Amino acid sequence: MLSPMDDFPIHQIAEPIRRVGTSDRNFYDRYYFNCHPGLDADGEPLFLIIGLGQYPNLGVADAFAVLRHGDDHIVARASRALGSDRMDLTVGPLRIEVLEGLHRLRVVLEPAAETPDLSFDLVFESDVPASLEARHFHRQLERVTFDTQRFVQTGRWSGTLTVDGEAIPVTDDTWRGNRDRSWGVRPVGEAEPPGRRADSALAGEQSFFWIYTVMQFEEFSIIVMMQEDRRGRRIVEDATKVWADRNREPEWLGRPEHDLTFVSGTREVARGTLEFHRPGGYGKPDTILTVTCEPLLPHYLGVGTGYGLEQDWRHGMWQGDLVVQGLREKVPAIEPWKKMLCPVDNLTRFTLTEDGDTHVGSGLFEIAIIGPCDRYGFASVGDVAP
Template structure:
């Protein structure tokens, strides 16, 4: 048993040192996610940067990535190292995170490196409202807990600089926005496990993943939406919350979220979407209803090259060695279609919300995955695409 500097703080939850978590499940993880974007509504070309860093205590691994979508460019940095004793070491190779002020300001840095020369940055995220704790996600398969995760999300602005192909771009809070989240718990990570009974066609034939995760920023409030369904439309997870920028104002439950999606012909990429929220009114009063139209502007294929499971030689939590740093770059137009279909797509999007007959616009994240069969949209198998 080894101590670390964090053990000097009164934050223990179990009778172990901090570096030991409360479960021996190999799939326990603790992760940061950030996105940073500009150019949605202006004359400039939109840019969409996504950054992640995760620790996997029971696998002894820490890894991180950054992926930039700019025009037809898909630029990836990724790195992995052995997880040491100090869980407060939020670095992996040239990527580093600093918590400047908890739940408010964080610095994210990617130093230039010979392995990934196309991308570097030095950015500070500053929240524009409180962090919102989302609905806990819990799921079993064949009696084993496969998901037991908790996450909070927060919106804000960015400042600093972003360097792409040697060009340094100033990042200023008047035009650069985004959201970040922290999640932890149990979810599939690391090397693929033997499937065992899960390989039975009776089980694999019905496997699907339908997911909508949207963070919509409208100035003085943000709408957070989470929807996970099975192929028949039964909900595993749902959340619909309005988070006010005024930290003294309580979050507002918006009711049940429902979705209407249209897809680009020949794909499963979302062409447009509408989210509806309905909260029952008090006796004698009408229901409260709210609708948001979602217009994807720039998709970022977050699963390509970053470790979300498409490439079997690089997955989050997979052991790569004491330290490995890599860079990848490809044209979005040349990414294989099956990769675009089998991972969530983080769409930078415009939103229009209509409430009580009044409309206003916003920007943010519209993350969608429709993998495997889903009855409502006519997909009967993993290879089906929109007509």
């Protein structure tokens, strides 16, 4: 079946554009945004995250917005049948408009009876060029579980955010955040039978260590990605400085290393240090750049949004032609196991010292340590920091 996109010269395979180049059920194509009022904002701390995905081989589109506002965790989520038009970026009351590709996008959550606590009309405008990250590829028992590509960029926000009936002005002088686009294959939809992966000998080896950091400074942004197995072997890594001056090329920072301390009784990061080791060349020492990371506000991204914690609402799961829901709970009431088994998107202060100058920035420190991790002494999925 054709769609309006077929009128553009953008085909990659000998199929209509709405058909992707693989029949893998887990193919996805999605947007992610985050938004905050700055590190020195008055009032209740606030961190908004928005996502929208299409799952062509499952016939589903879904979207969510999740707000950390003080101790409130507020979720608006929606799911619908995908339909034939991949350019339709609307899922119930939430929609995305690409105003200028790779630069300006509008994100809207219309007021709805199902989601009375939250609505917004916001425009993202980039302050650095979009940066293409390292391709993420991983196999498990010969099955390709991850084969994804993503680009990311930081920017400023403007518009209005309404919480509990109060309209909050969003102005680009202080409101910051980042957004990304990713696509490819990763686990989505209804859970598949695990098969041999359920074997206890293999299950004990399964782990997920992930750091994804987007640091926003005045003249540049730094993007860091690391995934490791339980022994610390790298599956993917990337560390890039992207300049606000679009005439300057992105700069590879070297191999990223991490040193984390945790909140006692949890796996949540209290403080972190990231080091970037760039080879100095023959006979010369490595160049080492260090950034300290001070998490200020943890946001439990997986709670209620579809990242796999709730078995009745997962990204790409069939919910019906159109379903819209709202959820709300207090952060202290979120079950500890949920906090441990989901990515935590921390609003974070970053401090970088380079060539005698100190730079302070803000942004995302996303962390997930699920299962065993030898580096930090977690021998099983239930272990926590002393």
